[in-house]
Amino acid sequence: QVQLVESGGGSVQPGGSLRLSCAASGLDLDYYSVGWFRQAPGKEREGVSCIYNKHNDGRTYYADSVKGRFSISRDNAKKTVDLEMNSLKPEDTAVYYCATASAGYGCYGVSILRDEYEDWGQGTQVTVSS
Numbered sequence: 809q810v811q812l813v814e815s816g817g818g819s820v821q822p823g824g825s826l827r828l829s830c831a832a833s834g835l836d837l838d839y840y841s842v843g844w845f846r847q848a849p850g851k852e853r854e855g856v857s858c859i860y861n862k863h864n865d866g867r868t869y870y871a872d873s874v875k876g877r878f879s880i881s882r883d884n885a886k887k888t889v890d891l892e893m894n895s896l897k898p899e900d901t902a903v904y905y906c907a908t909a910s911a912g913y914g915c916y917g918v919s920i921l922r923d924e925y926e927d928w929g930q931g932t933q934v935t936v937s938s
Contacts, residue, residue: 810834810927814906817932820896826934828891829883830906835927837882839863841914842889843925844880846902846934853905855920857891861911869920874900896936903931 816828830842843858857880860867868880879892889906907925909915914924 810908812906812908812927812929814904814929814932816890817904817934819935819937821938822897822936824896824936825892825894826896828893828904828906828932828934829886829888830890830929831886831888832908835908837887837889837908839911840908841911841924842880842882843907843909843914843920843922844889844891845905845907845922845925846900847905847931848899848902851902853922855922856904858915858920859889860915863911867915867917869915869917871920893934896934898936898938901934901936903933905929905931 811833813831844856845853846856847853857870859880877895907928909924
């Protein structure tokens with residue numbers, strides 16, 4: 809049974825940083841595209857960033873709203889996919905979810921396709937407020 813677990817959420821002031829981690833049991837993240845999504849109250853879940861499966865070109869994608877502030881990476885030692893979030897803004901406040909898509913799906917250079925993600929974590933809350 810696949811289980812994805814997000815960690816690292818919390819409350820920070822504007823301009824602060826957080827690092828989210830996505831860990832998996834039941835599958836090896838190296839063989840999957842991994843995406844980070846977020847959902848704010850009253851809004852649809854949106855794709856934030858993704859990373860292609862490790863055994864291809866490892867391409868990444870960032871939504872325009874986070875480009876230059878967020879960075880996605882694989883931690884080979886911990887077997888996680890992390891999302892480093894810097895210069896956080898109040899509009900970044902949301903529940904953040906990680907999800908996996910089969911190799912070759914879900915993460916493209918110019919887009920992230922939510923419908924191609926099959927397994928999802930329970931989410932971690934990120935609150936940016938002064």
